[in-house]
Amino acid sequence: MNELERLRELLLGDELQSVQHIEAELLHLQKSLEHPEALIHHIVPHFSKMLVNASSQDHAAFEKAVVHALNSLIEQASAESYEPVIAKISPLIYRELHRYTVSHKEEVSDLLYPVVGGMISKYVSQMLQDMMNDINAKIQHGLSVQNIKRKIRAKLQGVDESELLFYESMPVHIKAVLLIHKPMGAIIAHRVDEGGSIDEPEMVGSMLTALTDFINNWIHKQEQFSDVNEINYGGSKIYLESSGHSYLAVLLDGQTTQDVIATTNEVLEKILDNYATPIQKFDGDLASLPAHDIRKLFTPLFALNHHSTPDAQTPSKWPLAAIVLVLLALGGWLYYSQYQKEHFQAMILERIRTNPHLALYAINTAWQDNALVIQGKVPNQKLKDEIFNVVMTKKFPYEIENRVLVVKPLKDYAKSKHLIAKQIAILNSDPHTNLSYSVADGIVSISGETASPKELKQAAAIIAELDAIKHLYINVTDVSDRDYSLYFKSGTSAIEKQHAPLLETIASLLHKHPQAHLTIIGYSSPSKDIVQNTLLAKSRAQNTTAALIALGIAPQRITTQWIPQPPLFRENNISKSQCVKFYWYNIAQERE
Amino acid sequence: MKKYIKKILIIGNHGVGKTSLATRYVENKFSDAYLSTIGVNIMKKNIILSDHDGNMAAVALMLWDVEGTNKNQNIPLHYAKGCNAFIVVVDATRPQTLENLQQHLDYIHNFDVAIPFIIAINKSDLESVVTLESVAFKRKYSNCVDIIKTSAKEDDNVEKLFTLITKRTVW
Numbered sequence: 001m002n003e004l005e006r007l008r009e010l011l012l013g014d015e016l017q018s019v020q021h022i023e024a025e026l027l028h029l030q031k032s033l034e035h036p037e038a039l040i041h042h043i044v045p046h047f048s049k050m051l052v053n054a055s056s057q058d059h060a061a062f063e064k065a066v067v068h069a070l071n072s073l074i075e076q077a078s079a080e081s082y083e084p085v086i087a088k089i090s091p092l093i094y095r096e097l098h099r100y101t102v103s104h105k106e107e108v109s110d111l112l113y114p115v116v117g118g119m120i121s122k123y124v125s126q127m128l129q130d131m132m133n134d135i136n137a138k139i140q141h142g143l144s145v146q147n148i149k150r151k152i153r154a155k156l157q158g159v160d161e162s163e164l165l166f167y168e169s170m171p172v173h174i175k176a177v178l179l180i181h182k183p184m185g186a187i188i189a190h191r192v193d194e195g196g197s198i199d200e201p202e203m204v205g206s207m208l209t210a211l212t213d214f215i216n217n218w219i220h221k222q223e224q225f226s227d228v229n230e231i232n233y234g235g236s237k238i239y240l241e242s243s244g245h246s247y248l249a250v251l252l253d254g255q256t257t258q259d260v261i262a263t264t265n266e267v268l269e270k271i272l273d274n275y276a277t278p279i280q281k282f283d284g285d286l287a288s289l290p291a292h293d294i295r296k297l298f299t300p301l302f303a304l305n306h307h308s309t310p311d312a313q314t315p316s317k318w319p320l321a322a323i324v325l326v327l328l329a330l331g332g333w334l335y336y337s338q339y340q341k342e343h344f345q346a347m348i349l350e351r352i353r354t355n356p357h358l359a360l361y362a363i364n365t366a367w368q369d370n371a372l373v374i375q376g377k378v379p380n381q382k383l384k385d386e387i388f389n390v391v392m393t394k395k396f397p398y399e400i401e402n403r404v405l406v407v408k409p410l411k412d413y414a415k416s417k418h419l420i421a422k423q424i425a426i427l428n429s430d431p432h433t434n435l436s437y438s439v440a441d442g443i444v445s446i447s448g449e450t451a452s453p454k455e456l457k458q459a460a461a462i463i464a465e466l467d468a469i470k471h472l473y474i475n476v477t478d479v480s481d482r483d484y485s486l487y488f489k490s491g492t493s494a495i496e497k498q499h500a501p502l503l504e505t506i507a508s509l510l511h512k513h514p515q516a517h518l519t520i521i522g523y524s525s526p527s528k529d530i531v532q533n534t535l536l537a538k539s540r541a542q543n544t545t546a547a548l549i550a551l552g553i554a555p556q557r558i559t560t561q562w563i564p565q566p567p568l569f570r571e572n573n574i575s576k577s578q579c580v581k582f583y584w585y586n587i588a589q590e591r592e
Numbered sequence: 593m594k595k596y597i598k599k600i601l602i603i604g605n606h607g608v609g610k611t612s613l614a615t616r617y618v619e620n621k622f623s624d625a626y627l628s629t630i631g632v633n634i635m636k637k638n639i640i641l642s643d644h645d646g647n648m649a650a651v652a653l654m655l656w657d658v659e660g661t662n663k664n665q666n667i668p669l670h671y672a673k674g675c676n677a678f679i680v681v682v683d684a685t686r687p688q689t690l691e692n693l694q695q696h697l698d699y700i701h702n703f704d705v706a707i708p709f710i711i712a713i714n715k716s717d718l719e720s721v722v723t724l725e726s727v728a729f730k731r732k733y734s735n736c737v738d739i740i741k742t743s744a745k746e747d748d749n750v751e752k753l754f755t756l757i758t759k760r761t762v763w
Contacts, residue, residue: 183674185634185654186597202597206634206654213670214632284676284761286595530698531733534705564702 148329152336153258172254174305175236177298178205179271180247181282185209188246188279188286189294193302198251208249212240230256241268245280250301263300270297344398345372348391355390356426356455357383357462360419363404371399377407379465413442416468420444423459427452431509431516431584432479442470449477485567486544486580490525493539495547503544506582507551518553519583520544522562525574533564536578544580593640597652598761600754601672603696604681605689606660609714612744613681614657617754631659632671641759649762653754667699676761677737678709679753682727684720684741693727701733708735710757716741716748 009016032039055062077085101108176198178190185206192198211231231238239250241264248268252260271294272279278289345365352358352374361383363376374391378384384404391400417439424437424446432451437444444463450456456476464472484506486499495503510516522541524533541562549555566577602610611633618635635655642648656675658667672678680696683689693711700709713722720741727739737760742749 181674184597184599184676185674186599186652200636202636202652202654203634206599206636206656210632210634210656210671213673214668284596284598286597531701531705534701538705 148325148332152329152333172252172257172260172304174250174252174260174301176251177267177301178247178249178251179294180205180208180249181279182209182242182245182247184282184284186282186284188282188289189291189298191295191298191302193305205249208238208240208247212242212247239264241265243268243272243276245276245282246271259304260301263304267297267301341367341398348372348374348400351390352387355386356423357386357458358390359426360422360462363387368401371401373401373403376404378404379407379467381406383462413439413468416466419466420463423463427455427459429513430455431513432482432484435476442468443473444469444471445473445475447475449479451478451480451482453478453480484582485576486540487575488536488540488578488580490574490578491536493522493536493543495543499544499547503547503551507548507553510548510553510557516584517557517559518548519559519561520548520580521567521583522560522580523567523577524564525577526566530564534562537562537564540578540580593648593650595650595652596762597654598677598758599654599656599675600677600679600757600761601675602655602657602679602681603667603699604660605683605686605692608660608681608683608686608689609744610657610660610679610681613679613712613714613742613750613753614655616744616747616750618655631668633657633659637754639755639758641755641762643759643763647763651758651762653758655754669703672699672703675707677707677757679712679757680709681712681714682722684713684715684722685718687721690722690727697733706735708737708757708760709733710737710753710760711739712742712753713739714742714744717743717746 012019032042051062074085174193175196176190176192178198178201179188180186181188185208187201187205190198190201198204208231229240229242231240236251236253237256239252239256239260241248241250241261246268248264248271250260250264274297275289275294282288345367349365352363358378361376361378363374363378366373366375374387378387384402384406387402387404420437420439424435427433427435427450430450430452433449433456435446435448435450435456437446446456446460453476456474460472460474463469484502486495486502488494506518510518520541522537522539522544524537524540527533541560545555545558545560548558566573567579567581602614604610614633614635618637633656635657637653637655639651639653640648641651656671658671678700680693680700682693697709700707711727713720713724713727724739724741738756740749740753740756742753744750
């Protein structure tokens with residue numbers, strides 16, 4: 001031990017041991033700094049406690065300090081690169097958002113609605129606004145033929161022009177056209193737009209038929225409806241145009257515009273012009289109908305896909321052309337109005353002239369200040385009043401004035417005779433009426449038989465009103481109850497001798513009234529064997545038809561039907577139920 | 593080869609196996625669609641037929657499986673419009689369905705007295721109460737093509753049933 005060490009020992013004594021201990025501790029700490037993991041391991045438990053203590057003692061100050069530190073950290077990290085920050089935070093945010101959205105759907109929806117809803121509504125409004133601007137521009141500046149046509153069409157249909165234009169502005173895409181045999185639901189021909197396809201067209205045809213049949217037969221059963229004409233599915237539509245034995249089904253996206261409806265009508269008309277009979281007789285044999293040729297007739301419908309909107313035409317730059325077009329439109333409109341009036345006038349005149357009571361008198365019509373005036377002379381007020389009954393059967397767009405005069409006729413024998421002849425001829429147009437008459441010295445005699453006693457009474461009243469007529473004698477047999485039936489023995493359907501007189505009468509009536517048509521219905525007894533009854537009723541009707549054809553009656557004037565039951569009110573009379581009955585109808589009257 | 597499209601209506605009481613017969617025959621389940629609301633199930637099968645003379649025909653067969661009826665319930669007549677033939681299905685295990693057979697035949701004859709039909713006694717894999725003999729009297733109908741015991745479950749006579757009736761609509 002040297003002098004210095006001895007001195008140290010004398011001065012520090014016991015503390016020397018403590019200093020050595022401190023030196024060792026310092027050395028240990030220095031070593032720990034060289035290994036931070038070990039240091040963290042020691043500090044972390046205390047750090048958590050320290051944070052908890054700090055936040056509980058002065059929460060506001062602690063929060064401020066932490067936020068500041070975090071902001072600095074994020075800023076610093078972001079300044080270097082966003083990606084690592086985003087990569088770290090995104091999954092956390094996404095997971096939390098997802099969890100919250102699932103558990104608070106309605107709240108999230110309410111929260112987002114003002115933003116998302118606003119965005120959507122802004123987009124849609126903008127789209128509609130653009131469309132309306134487009135429409136307005138077309139209305140204001142359009143002097144094209146198309147626009148004038150549209151104006152006329154809007155007027156005729158009674159709709160607003162902008163509404164019509166709105167529908168026209170909606171894009172239409174014809175995806176497929178199918179001609180379907182209505183009773184079978186079979187596809188006769190179909191065609192799809194370029195690039196498109198349709199799975200199982202036969203299934204589509206059958207399903208459409210089943211659906212429309214169901215709707216027509218059940219839902220519309222009690223109502224005066226025609227066939228269903230539009231079915232919506234997804235975002236598309238099926239527009240159906242129906243004829244007697246077929247549907248034309250047009251599958252389209254967009255609105256069923258007037259163009260689509262009109263073109264579908266035209267196409268169906270063309271198809272029926274060419275193929276109505278084969279379609280009617282179609283029994284599943286696909287060779288009986290030329291599908292390829294029919295498909296060609298669908299072309300106008302697909303042409304609508306490439307049709308440039310009528311509005312592509314710019315407003316006329318040439319005033320002269322515009323004036324010409326306006327004049328043409330005006331001319332067209334005037335011509336149409338005139339046509340409407342003439343059509344209306346002709347219809348009124350037809351009603352008057354086909355009425356058996358009014359047809360005898362010279363009644364005419366004329367236009368005065370947009371009102372149709374009925375003029376002429378009739379012999380009594382009753383007939384004048386009848387004009388209104390005949391004419392006013394439905395609401396008309398024009399005013400009608402009845403200015404017919406009631407004038408007591410002079411004793412014009414020749415004219416009276418002519419009127420009587422006309423009345424009798426009208427009555428004789430009924431196949432079961434056979435009247436003759438004579439006029440001499442103001443005395444009229446009518447004789448014969450009639451199945452229409454009510455009509456005879458009305459005619460007699462008119463004849464009796466004639467001034468030239470002093471007396472009217474009627475000697476007419478009422479045959480309205482006459483039984484025009486052929487009866488058959490049980491289990492038979494053959495035409496026998498006793499049937500001949502009635503068959504000849506029926507044949508002569510048909511010859512006498514070439515406009516008349518006859519429906520023959522065969523009946524049977526009410527026994528339980530439905531098959532036997534059906535065969536008998538059918539055979540009775542067919543044999544009767546054959547007998548009339550043999551008597552020179554054209555087959556197309558006879559309709560043959562059968563019902564395996566007794567006729568109405570003969571259910572309990574077996575001998576009267578085994579029969580054939582004749583039902584007349586006059587084609588002229590039917591058309592009227 | 594001539595091409596045809598034919599519509600055949602399958603009728604019968606509830607639960608006699610109309611749909612099972614049709615699906616067994618058609619097999620392709622993707623081509624069927626059930627319009628349960630309106631009571632008809634339409635299926636399609638393309639088949640090739642040949643007759644004794646070697647004539648061939650391609651037929652798109654549209655099977656209209658009409659919802660089953662019970663006694664006194666009528667099948668809507670509009671489904672039968674334009675159909676070429678009927679298949680009447682009875683259940684071999686339920687005599688009640690045989691009792692309603694006459695009702696179905698009346699329906700067919702009211703629709704068209706000459707239209708062909710075939711009777712299928714289905715579920716013949718089970719203990720049968722309805723036998724061929726018990727419906728033999730139906731053969732008096734000239735338009736009754738045949739009466740066949742079938743089993744949709746065991747695929748017994750199903751092909752024969754549909755082929756026979758379809759052939760009758762073509763030749």
